[in-house]
Amino acid sequence: MSAPELIRIVSRDSPMALAQVKRVRAELAALHPGTATEVVAVKTTGDKWMGDLAQVEGKGAFTKEVDAALLSGQADLAVHCVKDIPADRPLPAGTTFAAFLRRDDIRDALVHPGGLTLDQLPDGTRIGTSSVRRSAQLAASHPHLQCVPMRGNANRRLDKLAAGEADALLLAVSGLERIDRTDVITEVLPVEVMCPPIGAGILALQCREGDRELIDAISGLGHPATHREATAERMFLHVLQGHCNSPIAGYARTEGSGEMSLRAKVFTPDGKVVLNAHEWAGRLDPATLGTSVAVALLRQGARELIDGIPH
Numbered sequence: 381m382s383a384p385e386l387i388r389i390v391s392r393d394s395p396m397a398l399a400q401v402k403r404v405r406a407e408l409a410a411l412h413p414g415t416a417t418e419v420v421a422v423k424t425t426g427d428k429w430m431g432d433l434a435q436v437e438g439k440g441a442f443t444k445e446v447d448a449a450l451l452s453g454q455a456d457l458a459v460h461c462v463k464d465i466p467a468d469r470p471l472p473a474g475t476t477f478a479a480f481l482r483r484d485d486i487r488d489a490l491v492h493p494g495g496l497t498l499d500q501l502p503d504g505t506r507i508g509t510s511s512v513r514r515s516a517q518l519a520a521s522h523p524h525l526q527c528v529p530m531r532g533n534a535n536r537r538l539d540k541l542a543a544g545e546a547d548a549l550l551l552a553v554s555g556l557e558r559i560d561r562t563d564v565i566t567e568v569l570p571v572e573v574m575c576p577p578i579g580a581g582i583l584a585l586q587c588r589e590g591d592r593e594l595i596d597a598i599s600g601l602g603h604p605a606t607h608r609e610a611t612a613e614r615m616f617l618h619v620l621q622g623h624c625n626s627p628i629a630g631y632a633r634t635e636g637s638g639e640m641s642l643r644a645k646v647f648t649p650d651g652k653v654v655l656n657a658h659e660w661a662g663r664l665d666p667a668t669l670g671t672s673v674a675v676a677l678l679r680q681g682a683r684e685l686i687d688g689i690p691h
């Protein structure tokens with residue numbers, strides 16, 4: 381198989397994003413030993429702005445500058461967390477997903493410097509999170525805890541925790557693995573306790589549409605089950621027209637039998653209303669499964685819940 385001599389990889393410049401690029405380079409080196417890679421690191425609006433994401437057109441705050449580097453030809457390949465790619469609009473015109481890497485852990489973890497688990501946290505414990513998905517689920521299951529807004533990349537949040545801005549954090553296990561900080565995890569929360577976001581733990585490799593040789597070379601890094609899961613989850617979010625601050629959670633899972641199911645939830649921010657849906661793919665293709673689960677939630681009133689949150 382022929383592969384380009386040089387691939388310029390663009391990504392955010394956070395420690396987590398750069399670790400993701402390192403994985404991509406390692407997988408590329410194994411598959412195409414003759415191909416050199418270069419890293420183009422960019423700061424995104426989402427990294428620079430520490431206020432409410434909705435105020436900086438939240439959708440795409442972590443992807444806009446990366447996409448621009450790809451489209452302008454400054455780079456050839458973009459690495460994104462699927463979780464951060466808006467699903468309520470198409471990918472930027474002229475770009476396409478060339479591969480989804482094998483999925484990492486999809487769960488969230490509790491980080492509590494005192495070593496407590498979620499059920500052991502005392503009344504009024506301040507959990508640093510700006511995620512409506514996390515705060516709604518916590519409000520439902522642990523109403524005695526208090527969420528305080530916290531943004532910034534995972535390393536910065538750990539610094540803020542150490543500085544006393546919160547008593548505990550919820551962070552993605554996969555993210556902590558990538559920055560090599562699983563040592564701070566005091567409890568990995570089962571998906572039944574904290575339903576993950578759409579696209580959790582998946583890295584997408586995005587190229588320019590016309591770049592045939594590169595797309596062919598990259599597609600060898602793709603993981604088929606992850607690709608199906610990402611497709612089902614993103615179609616689900618697309619049909620719901622979820623936004624960056626949506627009270628939406630869900631995950632597709634491929635069982636040992638090879639069959640995939642998609643479970644999803646929509647909440648009110650106070651966690652008092654939780655809509656649930658779970659369907660098996662059966663003969664449905666992944667995108668149709670995503671549509672079907674979204675429609676099931678829309679029938680239960682999901683539209684009102686999603687639109688009820690400012691964005």
Ligand SMILES: NCc1[nH]cc(CCC(=O)O)c1CC(=O)O
Pocket residue numbers: 461462463464534550551552554555579580581582583
């Ligand atoms: N919001 C930032 C972000 N985007 C993706 C991940 C985790 C890694 C992933 O799911 O791919 C994180 C950190 C977190 O939520 O703790």
